[in-house]
Amino acid sequence: MKLLITILFLSSITPFTIFAEEVKPPEKKLTLDPKVLFEDDTKGIDSLFKNMIVVQKKAIERKNKFILLSNLSFDFSDNPKTIYSASVGAGYALSDSLEFSFSYSPYIIANERASVRAVRKLTLENGDTADLKAPDPKWQAGASLLWAFAYGKDAFGPYSIIRSDTFLKFSASKIQYAGGLSGNCLSLLVGKTFFVSKYFNFRFAAGFARQTSFINDISQATTIGLIEPGLVWFL
Numbered sequence: 001m002k003l004l005i006t007i008l009f010l011s012s013i014t015p016f017t018i019f020a021e022e023v024k025p026p027e028k029k030l031t032l033d034p035k036v037l038f039e040d041d042t043k044g045i046d047s048l049f050k051n052m053i054v055v056q057k058k059a060i061e062r063k064n065k066f067i068l069l070s071n072l073s074f075d076f077s078d079n080p081k082t083i084y085s086a087s088v089g090a091g092y093a094l095s096d097s098l099e100f101s102f103s104y105s106p107y108i109i110a111n112e113r114a115s116v117r118a119v120r121k122l123t124l125e126n127g128d129t130a131d132l133k134a135p136d137p138k139w140q141a142g143a144s145l146l147w148a149f150a151y152g153k154d155a156f157g158p159y160s161i162i163r164s165d166t167f168l169k170f171s172a173s174k175i176q177y178a179g180g181l182s183g184n185c186l187s188l189l190v191g192k193t194f195f196v197s198k199y200f201n202f203r204f205a206a207g208f209a210r211q212t213s214f215i216n217d218i219s220q221a222t223t224i225g226l227i228e229p230g231l232v233w234f235l
Contacts, residue, residue, distance in 0.1 A: 058096060058151050059163035059195035062234050067091040069101055071203075071230035079213050079222060080134040081110040087140070093234070099146040103173070110136040133216050135177040140185070142173020154194065163195045169205055175212065183212025183219070187226060203230045 069089035075082065085108040091101025115132075122130040148165040155161050169189045176182050191205025205228045213222045 059165075060198060060234060061096060062093040062099075063096050065093045066235040067093060067099060067101060068233040068235065069103060069230060070232075071103070071228050073105070074227045075209075075224045076226075077222060077224035079113075079224065080116045080132040080215060081112055081136070083137060084109040084111075085137075085140065089144075091144075097148045099144075099148075101144050101146070103142060103144060103171075105140040108137045108139065110134075131216075135179050135181055135214055138176045138178060140173050140175045142171055142185070144169055144171040146170075148193070154192075165193045165195075167191055167193065167205075169207075171209075177214060181214055181219075183214070185209055185211035189226060189228060191228070193232065199233050199235070201232050201234070203232050204228070205230075 067090065069087075069091065071087045071089070073083075073085045073087065075084075085105040087103045087105035089101050089103030091099055093099050119130050119132050124130055146167050146169045148167040150166040152164055152166070153161050154164050167190070169187075169191060171185075171187045171189075173185045173187075174182060175185055187207060187209035189205040189207030191203060191207075194202040194204075196202060205226075207226055209224050209226050210221055211224060213220055
């Protein structure tokens, strides 16, 4: 009888023993460090692709450098004359994004617009010929503050990439007219500098200006459009 009880007891605990041996502890969950993944992916990026996506890199370090400038200027307005001017200037780079400069325009061309010639064909009620008279500007001198707020790259064709910056330029100047007349000019332009070499580079800007004009000996403030292509040297 005791033997039978012992056999029954052993047979009853055997399945639990086997089940206990078959149960395995849960496997440890694997975790991946994002930094490791980023480093691995970065190693696989082609160097040319890296060069294409890094657009914020500055082309040159211009802080504390002297600047030489040469510009042409073309205006678009309702004034009786179209103004073309050439200017030279010098300045200093206060930082990699700020420049201060002086400019002088000794050579200014003033051409009458077609509208002025059309007005001269009209006759007033008193019998006089209608006319729009405006004095020619002789020279212009002023100062400018330039802020380069963005850097990038511009593609010229499939194989040519030129680094550039985008800037805002604020200028204040004095205009001396024939006949002893003078006026002021305030302008705000947006433009780009194209860095083609370490020293010699191109600039192009466009915007608006508010200046003093004289029409039939009457002074008035007029708004004009400006386009300024030019060259800049960092010394």
